[in-house]
Amino acid sequence: MGYSINTNQHTPFASIENEKLIVEICDSLSIGAAIENMILTATGYGLGTLWIANTCFAYNELMDFIGTDSQLTGIIAVGFADESPAKRPRKPLEEIVEYR
Template identity: 50%
Template sequence: MPSILNRRSIRKYKDTPVPREAIGEILYAGSLAPSSKNRQPWKFIVVSGEAKKGMLKAMGQGLLREKEGRDALLPESRQHIGGAGYTLRIMEQAPVTLFVINPLGLDLDSPATPEQRIYEICNAQSIGAAMENMTLAATELGLGSLWICDTFFAYEELNRWLGVKGTLAAAMALGYADEAPGPRPRKSMEELAVWRS
């Protein structure tokens, strides 16, 4: 369990490039995750170098749109836009951002049957397992990572910039850590677990 115990959400990165082989190992770890009905609902897009400029611009445009309330996707989450701006600065600093696209995903405004909604939930669980595998693999390789959800403030802009079929499901900043945060408090097992025998 050392990787699980040592994994941290990293928000400060060195500008040291991440070797392509290490990124490949991390993506491979993601691909080994369990998935509902073995659908493997993921496609990985690695953004680094000059390509970061377009990605950061798309993210910034989405944050501005949400802040101004123009066609806001998350109008009831406006209080979190400041935190999303901080996330944008982290993405700018991190050498690599990994995006996970769900090629089986429904558009947010698509009508869905109960069965399709269940598939979406199962696919989201599968992608979560892939993301966790990737954070643990990064830790084993001496890299820091940050699982990012603030990308949903720029959902439309990033989907358009990524230019793929499917839906943006997750993102992860990746690089060599320039901080060493301690573990954050966790709920006790008494709070979390109910045992029935």
């Protein structure tokens, strides 16, 4: 079994009642997994991607452009990258993952 921990000690779901809380968290995790799978698939086709999670800056304009009244949870910009940045340095897994 694996799990991740929010080390910020704050949850945006704190004010939601328990039953709805479980649904909200599961939905958020499912959305994240779906977006990540879209990004991995696009990368496999040689496309560049950018996951734009914070759409609040232009939410109404984006909703009008998309033409829906559903809740917007994220946007993925997809296209051919103009550049290939060097890989960023990464910490070894042993420094950031704890197995129990």
